[in-house]
Amino acid sequence: MSVTEAGREFVATGSREALLARFRRVRQASITMCRPLRAEDFRLQPIEEVSPPWWNLGHTSWFFVRNVLEPFGGRLVREDAQYDFLLNSYYASLGSRLPRSRRGSITRPTTEEIYRYRASVDQRVEDLLETVDPGHLDALSSVLAIGLEHEQQHQELFYTEIKVILAQNLRELRQPYRAVPEEERPVDAVDPLRFVDFAGGLLEFGHRGQGWCWDNELPVHKFYLAPFALANRLVTNAEYQEFLDDHGYDQQLLWLDNGWARLQGEGWHAPLYWERVDGCWWLWTLDGMRPLPPEEPVCHVSFYEADAFARWKSQTAACHRGVRLPTEREWEQAARSTLCEPQEDAFLESDRLHPACAKGGRSLAQMAGCLWQWTSSYYEPYPGYRPFLGVLAEYNGKFMDNQRVLRGGSCVTPREHFRVSYRNFWSAPTRFQFTGIRLVRSEE
Amino acid sequence: MSVTEAGREFVATGSREALLARFRRVRQASITMCRPLRAEDFRLQPIEEVSPPWWNLGHTSWFFVRNVLEPFGGRLVREDAQYDFLLNSYYASLGSRLPRSRRGSITRPTTEEIYRYRASVDQRVEDLLETVDPGHLDALSSVLAIGLEHEQQHQELFYTEIKVILAQNLRELRQPYRAVPEEERPVDAVDPLRFVDFAGGLLEFGHRGQGWCWDNELPVHKFYLAPFALANRLVTNAEYQEFLDDHGYDQQLLWLDNGWARLQGEGWHAPLYWERVDGCWWLWTLDGMRPLPPEEPVCHVSFYEADAFARWKSQTAACHRGVRLPTEREWEQAARSTLCEPQEDAFLESDRLHPACAKGGRSLAQMAGCLWQWTSSYYEPYPGYRPFLGVLAEYNGKFMDNQRVLRGGSCVTPREHFRVSYRNFWSAPTRFQFTGIRLVRSEE
Amino acid sequence: MSVTEAGREFVATGSREALLARFRRVRQASITMCRPLRAEDFRLQPIEEVSPPWWNLGHTSWFFVRNVLEPFGGRLVREDAQYDFLLNSYYASLGSRLPRSRRGSITRPTTEEIYRYRASVDQRVEDLLETVDPGHLDALSSVLAIGLEHEQQHQELFYTEIKVILAQNLRELRQPYRAVPEEERPVDAVDPLRFVDFAGGLLEFGHRGQGWCWDNELPVHKFYLAPFALANRLVTNAEYQEFLDDHGYDQQLLWLDNGWARLQGEGWHAPLYWERVDGCWWLWTLDGMRPLPPEEPVCHVSFYEADAFARWKSQTAACHRGVRLPTEREWEQAARSTLCEPQEDAFLESDRLHPACAKGGRSLAQMAGCLWQWTSSYYEPYPGYRPFLGVLAEYNGKFMDNQRVLRGGSCVTPREHFRVSYRNFWSAPTRFQFTGIRLVRSEE
């Protein structure tokens, strides 16, 4: 039994002990990240896309119940049935479920009950892992690994969701996710913008090697790339502010038609979390409100804003004529060619919870663990794509419609969760994720 | 300074001590009623009409800040300004405010902070009461009394709101407001339905005497009533179920046009909180789910349902030809003629939190403290109506549009809050209040 | 067979010839009024409340098919069945029907086919009238008379609907309903505003005498009125403009809560059809755009605007303290006391299609055939109200919810259709009818 097809089955390698240790570590991380929250923060769903933290805690546990405990003969308890309707996200093959928009509209189970449920699931998974028939261990390990990858996705989501939740409050009553000492932040001198040439050609893309990956990163396939030059770093707040100051949000001709409609419908006039106070721009961060740091990469922009910015840049600066957003394969090719160690101020483990500046003159800075970078590519199946088998067939494939791929991981992505072939995806208007802009230029 | 006009000013009589004692008692009741709640229950706003409990606790305190502390020179603190925008309900003259629909969408102030704020307001009002210039005491007492009446209205609201909030949960996860011992409930034999004759004539209506009342109960005015006969008790669940069984919810011709549209739009097929489980009707109560008691008065019906029921009754039972809902003045005239002591199982003080059966053969049973009774009267100003002065002019007058009057008080109304001239009002589709049906019949 | 109950049956008196003559006259009027229209104007439904003219022509014919031809054995044709679903307005007892909002979204039957259908119905009704068994003639005449009253209501509606339809066009492309010679309009000197005293008392209201009336005008009943003083004329444009100039549309405290919400939701800033062009107010009329005539009565205001205007007037002018909108019985009592001949510039027959000024010093001017006058009274059943029997029970009763009564008839009401007891009714936000404001003042 395996969720993946013959021929590309991923066996979670390593001993029971190693698997158990990873299980405990990842599961614990979800608990730890909720420590700073007040009871109120666990229940709010400010927009349909943002699930309240209690639900995240429950849903990631439910995933193990339905995909591990049930199929592999683990112990079940009454709450498994009671919470099933509430905690199923979108798996039609696992039965009916609470409409997504209603996750913030119930008060039972309480947060305390959800924590107890997590503990119960953890214990039962550990028991199962110890007692499972050795002949099923590989299969169990496979699904368990997926459950942990799934949980890490929700850990990243958590930071973006709690940022939205706390931002709902009146500015004067708003509290940061965590209280940080008010230290002097040195102004970083960022690397000047350069474009790094890549040769293109008929190349291979997708996940290579034996390690685990999502079904959407496969199969490896050929694709022809024309030569291109990728920006050495992300667009900064200062550069983006020039776009604002040039009335970029008022010039319809810079925008895709759908983007302009969204801009008008939602009253966009700056990136999400930019707030104008007494004539100055401030930024809402997980550490609270801060004056907008000009050197930091611009963050929380939609695809439409990234695209309009690139068009504006292409038209206004002669030296940037023809700049645009990269395709996902341009990004991947560049990343493969140059990626060495991510910067040490990258990924969730840096504990910054905020994107770091580009400095130190790397050939390509901020490629991993800083901000997800919008590509112009739609989230499409790779040629020959096959979904996971069984329940998990619903994990990726059915969402391959009208979404754009983002690459690179962000400052709230767990480092071990990331790969150079990793494909994140969101619909074009999305702004609450840690999303930034990297430009590319074609050879003319 | 007074909120009421010369000529009909109500002076809160009695000593500072008496006023202080009442202040403490009423304020404490709001705390006490929240004791059974879990942290989660304080923040939910399931529909726009239902405010979350934290907001009720805050708003009733804010009322004293803006109407007592500010105008009479009490001590102000930083939170007064910080919370003002959040806690103003609908007073345009007191500045801008959070849209009503967003009371469930913020997490600050926390519930704990709101409790602290209540305590601060209480202390400061008590301080003011002790130190106020004697020349202002009467005026202060007047407004303070209104603040307490206002708080009692929110206490009644609280019980109806928490009933909705808890009902949002899945049936198997739903918890009652309070856990009651599972005692055997004796089946009550209710009084048979009779109609009690009243003579009519050119009569006076409205609040008489020196006691305090809302502006909408005045002035006393003449009104001509034709003779009528009022039902001795409310309609029971058993009687209402006959309407259901006769397909009352499918017969368009029984319904007002707006009522039929609402029925279809919201899928009404029974009163709110009637739930069909395995072929039997159950009832959601503050004590949890119970099999539908046939002898109890039907509750949680909209005006449209009450009106359609009366029309059905009038058409199907020859002996009930011509029954309808009473006007508010028919109800008031009957109440004045016969009201003696309310039944001891009535009002909030009975601690039933649920309507009691009619038994014991009173001339008119269930007239006070059982259920609010829909009248056919619109909530209109009495001839010569004058709103309170100043801020409180917004309390009643501006809502006199497309609402119907209810009379009688309910099982969650504080007894001292009620008067025979009391006019409650809700829009016709409202179902989450404790609303019932009393019929009347005209002399032909 | 009769639509009205025993005891208050109206027999259409007169010979077959007289009835036939009236039938032809009323039916022809609906044709005549459509003559000025272009083909395009017949099909538009700009808002749900406004039916396109083709539908009006069809529906008024359908009324005779279902209420006259069918029950009395007239000849039926294929189109009767084919059009039935389309032309039924709201009679649940006559089967399913096209949702009201879709009357402008079909192209068949064509307007030409509808005209042919009208002619066919006319011929068949005339045939029936000639051949009907004398024993059924009275009953037939009764229903026929109702059909004609119904048609006259739609004739009035037509003028209000075509005014909306033509107003949809761009100002520079808009064409008037009829082209009138550009004559010099003399400025009228209007009667000064006065208040005429009425004594009140326990009085009788409702339709008296033997003539025909709608079921909602009955029964005659007693009602006590306190003394009051009614304005001698309607409020003028000049007087209403003072309200605008005093920022009446910006002062929330002047408005009912529902009215303020509507004002904000729909962006009201002046009466319907007032348009600001180059700093001056213009008025859209059935004769085209005209500079706002200050002496004419203000028209096309909602109940909310009328009510807010009265409140503003009451607060700003010491001499008008306590003015408000009249109740429908105050209006009726005043009208009965003083009504003689309507002014000659009144009603549809004057062919003005626009309200006339008050001049000539009548005791009470503009009481009939000028503008419908908002009263503060809800459209409620009179005590003891009984709907028509059978199908026509749906004509009035089910709409008695959240509507306000208007009295007086308008410049587009056929004179013979009007009575002093006539109760028109619209919901409070309605502005496309010919509605104006008359004030009243109570004795203090």
Added chain:
Amino acid sequence: MSVTEAGREFVATGSREALLARFRRVRQASITMCRPLRAEDFRLQPIEEVSPPWWNLGHTSWFFVRNVLEPFGGRLVREDAQYDFLLNSYYASLGSRLPRSRRGSITRPTTEEIYRYRASVDQRVEDLLETVDPGHLDALSSVLAIGLEHEQQHQELFYTEIKVILAQNLRELRQPYRAVPEEERPVDAVDPLRFVDFAGGLLEFGHRGQGWCWDNELPVHKFYLAPFALANRLVTNAEYQEFLDDHGYDQQLLWLDNGWARLQGEGWHAPLYWERVDGCWWLWTLDGMRPLPPEEPVCHVSFYEADAFARWKSQTAACHRGVRLPTEREWEQAARSTLCEPQEDAFLESDRLHPACAKGGRSLAQMAGCLWQWTSSYYEPYPGYRPFLGVLAEYNGKFMDNQRVLRGGSCVTPREHFRVSYRNFWSAPTRFQFTGIRLVRSEE
């Protein structure tokens, strides 16, 4: 002056006479196609996407006013300014415009006035063409040619729009676009389904040669295709009905998530225009209602339906494992390899107004002029894409978001308008266009 960039400018070759002749022919075709309409049919906008015919006639004329007459010094008339706001579709650079949804909600200009306006524009364009400075003739010809291509797009749209408009009517009142003699339609024996192999490789795509094309067909670029096998014909009604009979519209797992939401929201249960009458499927066509012909290609399916059908087919028939929708470049490569003369029953000129069956054993049947065929490709700019210059930059580029490419032309496409590189595009839920399904299979 030219709308296209240096280096890829298309000069409309040929004499003034040839251009004039084409101008007259294309413009006349728009008149001819409206001949069968009734006056009512010209004004209806049943859904926002469908413009009423009067608007199409006006808008295609307006296009010449703003892009030809104005820039090249043609004669202007008052109506040019008067209608400008109404007839601008989406050109932000040409000023403000009527919201798209309101094209069916005005009655002026009348249809007659629009016809007059067309004649005036035609005359003025012809005058300009005769008098224009020879130095500007090439530029003028370029834009004029675009105007005619634009008009041909609207001619195709017209047939799809009038099909929707007429379908709004009740089935028994519905009239076909044209009355055809009731001849016996021979049942066609369709070619059996086969898959034709193509080798793939690093190939070139986009418009080649000197002829005119839209900006979105350029530049020619390399793209790598893996080997594939394309179905020899379109999916038939009979084949699609198997999908229905297998409950394809009830199986959520077959559908993209967005597609399932749309299916549920709009109640899809069959292709558009399939109607169930007395247990049999009927089809609405421009020739009226016809029993569903099993051999004809299925038509009026959304991308979501096409995609779900392919997934179902892939899963249910072993011999069809791996079938899917083709990419646009797979389609183009196959078309280039095999396309010879289109079938004679293809394109608008065949006057079928309906897709023809595949018969006669062509290698690839129905590739051109039968139905637009959904591809899985998003409508993206080709690498190096440059929009037209000036106003016409808004023609294509800003719509390149969340739309899918369709290839092949349809039975209502003018033959001369089509090219093998032609890219049509619609959003995935679109059903009112003539859209069908062709399958492809990858080499495994």
